[in-house]
Amino acid sequence: MPLPTGNEVPTVEMVSRIAxxxxxxxxxxxxxxxxxxxxxxxxVSELVEELGCSQxxxxxxxxxxxxxxxxxxxxxKQNRFYHVTDPVVNSVCDSVCSSIEKRQGK
Numbered sequence: 001m002p003l004p005t006g007n008e009v010p011t012v013e014m015v016s017r018i019a020x021x022x023x024x025x026x027x028x029x030x031x032x033x034x035x036x037x038x039x040x041x042x043x044v045s046e047l048v049e050e051l052g053c054s055q056x057x058x059x060x061x062x063x064x065x066x067x068x069x070x071x072x073x074x075x076x077k078q079n080r081f082y083h084v085t086d087p088v089v090n091s092v093c094d095s096v097c098s099s100i101e102k103r104q105g106k
Contacts, residue, residue, distance in 0.1 A: 024068035025092060029053060030061045034089055037071060041081035 010018070025031060029051065036042055036050055047058045062082055065071040070089055073080040084090070 021068055021070065021086075021088075022092075024064055024070055025089070027061065027064075029057070030065055031093075033058070033061055033065065034070065034084065034093065037082055037084045038090060038093070041074065041083045043079050043081055047082075 025034065032051060033047060036047060042050070044055060044058055044062065047053075047062075048055050051058060062071065062073075066073070070084065070086050071082050072085045073082050075081075
């Protein structure tokens with residue numbers, strides 16, 4: 001499926017895919033997870049410690065991020081290390097942060 005360029009309106013299917021990705025990024029806990037994973041790989045237990053959330057909560061959010069194709073685990077011995085798999089995460093996060101900073105006059 002070709003991506004729209006310029007002012008073309010994307011197909012219903014493409015809009016649905018975009019909405020799914022943005023929904024996955026739209027939760028505050030998931031967004032914090034993505035910011036951590038932008039820096040380096042983390043295990044679930046490391047994210048639990050950083051976020052102050054329960055293991056079940058972090059696992060639930062990682063599952064949603066994985067289903068949307070934004071993160072993947074890498075297994076090393078008995079540990080699963082999660083990392084960002086889609087570089088668009090960096091672009092979206094940076095663009096939104098830049099926009100907010102401009103509106104706040106920073």
